[in-house]
Amino acid sequence: MDKEQVKTELFELNQKLNQWAKEYYEKDTPTVEDAEYDQVYRQLVTLEEAHPELVSSDSITQRIGGEVSTGFTKVQHQIPMMSLGNAFNKEDLINFDKRIKKLTDIPLEYMVELKIDGLAINLRYENGKFMQGATRGDGTIGEDITNNLNTVKSIPKKLAEPLTIDVRGECYMPKKSFIALNEKREEAGENVFANPRNAAAGSLRQLDSKVTAERNLSTFIYNIADTDNFMMTTQSDSLDKLDELGLKTNHQRKLCASIEEVWEYIESLLDQRHELDYEIDGIVIKVNDFNAQQEIGFTVKAPKWAIAYKFPAEEAETIVRDIEWT
Numbered sequence: 001m002d003k004e005q006v007k008t009e010l011f012e013l014n015q016k017l018n019q020w021a022k023e024y025y026e027k028d029t030p031t032v033e034d035a036e037y038d039q040v041y042r043q044l045v046t047l048e049e050a051h052p053e054l055v056s057s058d059s060i061t062q063r064i065g066g067e068v069s070t071g072f073t074k075v076q077h078q079i080p081m082m083s084l085g086n087a088f089n090k091e092d093l094i095n096f097d098k099r100i101k102k103l104t105d106i107p108l109e110y111m112v113e114l115k116i117d118g119l120a121i122n123l124r125y126e127n128g129k130f131m132q133g134a135t136r137g138d139g140t141i142g143e144d145i146t147n148n149l150n151t152v153k154s155i156p157k158k159l160a161e162p163l164t165i166d167v168r169g170e171c172y173m174p175k176k177s178f179i180a181l182n183e184k185r186e187e188a189g190e191n192v193f194a195n196p197r198n199a200a201a202g203s204l205r206q207l208d209s210k211v212t213a214e215r216n217l218s219t220f221i222y223n224i225a226d227t228d229n230f231m232m233t234t235q236s237d238s239l240d241k242l243d244e245l246g247l248k249t250n251h252q253r254k255l256c257a258s259i260e261e262v263w264e265y266i267e268s269l270l271d272q273r274h275e276l277d278y279e280i281d282g283i284v285i286k287v288n289d290f291n292a293q294q295e296i297g298f299t300v301k302a303p304k305w306a307i308a309y310k311f312p313a314e315e316a317e318t319i320v321r322d323i324e325w326t
């Protein structure tokens, strides 16, 4: 790049980061994940290091106290919080079933769970006491949002047993709370949230947890991270254990003996989802047996023993989601 191009690039990166920081701070309607913000920020720092003579004094990197922190300290997840591969129709699920049957001889059962459309979190308990809550972030590094999660009523301060355990789940905003919040914001002339997921994310990113406390967030816990330390052998037992410990799990779940049965269950859920008081964006299908999970293994980002069936986007939903409401 010649000098002019570098200057243009520096200007554009600054524009983007300032816009995102503005959405994040002033309107708590972030439109990008922090991981993306941090990545673009690093891009700007790298370009400025290569062209120090072109760094302008009002660059976002020149702010007092260095980089525009996201206000939360970083947390390294002991065990990465993985993502899920997607399936969009019955054929994808049948291919998933065929694929993994080549990787293990253990007879397969599937644990089928609703895919809650919220913000993935990790809760750390030490000797049964809630010690730390964090966002998923990029799967390895998340943000410490303990103070905000402390205001969420469905997260117990103490477990029924004095366990040291990391559990994962989804923090979400019930539909009724989302509608009420947007009505309030509209009356106050503030931006409305595009969907409950953004509302939950914005509520958990509050630097003032008194604001989070008013947002009526809730959780569904779906995973014990360090299952080896516990006598769990299946996902089904894990979910029952989470219930026993006092953590809120989603009871709309079913153990299926075949991918055919999984598909029948999915079809039965397709219409029910509009009655639920929380948004789901699909169904998560997991191999139930933990030994089979280990044999089937993982890709870099996602387990090979799980898949998310994504609902076909409905016309109305698509239009709503496409509107840039922020």
Ligand SMILES: NC(=O)c1c(N)nc(OC2CCCC2)nc1O[C@@H]1CCC[C@@H]1O
Pocket (backbone or CB within 6 Å): 082, 083, 084, 113, 114, 115, 116, 117, 118, 120, 136, 170, 222, 223, 284, 303, 306
């Ligand atoms: N959103 C969900 O309801 C959900 C679920 N019910 N179960 C899992 O299982 C994890 C464990 C192994 C890989 C995914 N993940 C879920 O959501 C995750 C959070 C981040 C990516 C997926 O959306």
